[in-house]
Amino acid sequence: MKMASINSYQLKSGETRYMFKLDHGINPSTGKSIKTIRRSFKTKKEAELAYLSLKLEAQNRTFQNKLVLVPEKRNKNNQDNYYTREQLLEFLSCCKKENNKMYYAFYRLLGFSGVRTNEAYALTWEDIDFENNTILINKSFSYGGKHANNLRAENWRIILIDSKTIDVLKEWREEQQQFLQISDFKAIQSKQIVFNNQKNGYLNVRHGQVWLDKILEKYDLKHITTHGYRVSHAQVLTEAGACSTGIQQRLGRSIHGVTTAKNIQSTEKIQMDTLQKLIEYMLHNKTISPDVRG
Known part of the structure; x- marks a missing residue:
């Protein structure tokens, strides 16, 4: 499964940690990109699962908003x-x-x-x-x-x-x-x-x-x-x-x-x-x- 880019970095102690960035698209009010950054994961797998969870949560919020805000359309022809x-x-x-x-x-x-x-x-x-x-x-x-x-x-x-x-x-x-x-x-x-x-x-x-x-x-x-x-x-x-x-x-x-x-x-x-x-x-x-x- 294709994941976001998971990056590793080093702590001062020499330990390795992992992080990712999730792009949510463009804010229509500001025209700026909306990103979420998560870090401090001890394993790459842990970072991947967190990314997937965050992505699905964001998609679910979109679905629910659409259910409330978008009126159902019909093809008149x-x-x-x-x-x-x-x-x-x-x-x-x-x-x-x-x-x-x-x-x-x-x-x-x-x-x-x-x-x-x-x-x-x-x-x-x-x-x-x-x-x-x-x-x-x-x-x-x-x-x-x-x-x-x-x-x-x-x-x-x-x-x-x-x-x-x-x-x-x-x-x-x-x-x-x-x-x-x-x-x-x-x-x-x-x-x-x-x-x-x-x-x-x-x-x-x-x-x-x-x-x-x-x-x-x-x-x-x-x-x-x-x-x-x-x-x-x-x-x-x-x-x-x-x-x-x-x-x-x-x-x-x-x-x-x-x-x-x-x-x-x-x-x-x-x-x-x-x-x-x-x-x-x-x-x-x-x-x-x-x-x-x-």
């Missing part, structure tokens, strides 16, 4: 409430610049899987199969709820995920584990919520839109809703030439009139074909950073 391939990749490129692994993992997952935001909120690490690159969707989180609700068995689905998205999730899991360690949370790893709040509980259901608005405003991108972001996945799959059955399987929509024995037997092949078309189509744009394309 519902017909245009989605991103094209180029717009989706540009958004993810901007999101990556925020240097927030949970931000990026959340939107990378939504953009490349088509899961609903309330399904993403409910995910635990045991739902993600890192060996087979799949995600099990079997629960969701509703507005005002405190616990995830299990979906009916017939609404469960398994989504194949590209290897780059899996890598992004692994990076976030590594940082999350360090946060849990320094925060002294006694979480069971397999049951751990993937996208957790500062108290290691479920996120507020408005977080998805708040995060989205923050990035769209900062980088002057086209405004869409979180639902429109999900529609974007269906849009790029359609543009990529994926079949309707494959798209419906990923999005979790019912397939009226086409659920035959032949279709059930070919489900795995359809899933593989759909994912392959998605990967090839998203990789076709050579103007976007390879780190985002995968």
Whole structure:
């Protein structure tokens, strides 16, 4: 995991200590850089953990302020409430610049899987199969709820995920584990919520839109809703030439009139074909950073 520059220095006694500087950005009132300096750490590891804790605390304050101060926006033109391939990749490129692994993992997952935001909120690490690159969707989180609700068995689905998205999730899991360690949370790893709040509980259901608005405003991108972001996945799959059955399987929509024995037997092949078309189509744009394309 990339850390801030941890520097060592010597005390008069000859002992080694460690320090770091955390840049919080520019104060809009003064135009000056805001920095926090911490020193006197006996080990480099201790300094790294302190840096991570301070960084996450600052990010959490930003999230909470946004939840209170930013009014929810809506795309008035519902017909245009989605991103094209180029717009989706540009958004993810901007999101990556925020240097927030949970931000990026959340939107990378939504953009490349088509899961609903309330399904993403409910995910635990045991739902993600890192060996087979799949995600099990079997629960969701509703507005005002405190616990995830299990979906009916017939609404469960398994989504194949590209290897780059899996890598992004692994990076976030590594940082999350360090946060849990320094925060002294006694979480069971397999049951751990993937996208957790500062108290290691479920996120507020408005977080998805708040995060989205923050990035769209900062980088002057086209405004869409979180639902429109999900529609974007269906849009790029359609543009990529994926079949309707494959798209419906990923999005979790019912397939009226086409659920035959032949279709059930070919489900795995359809899933593989759909994912392959998605990967090839998203990789076709050579103007976007390879780190985002995968």
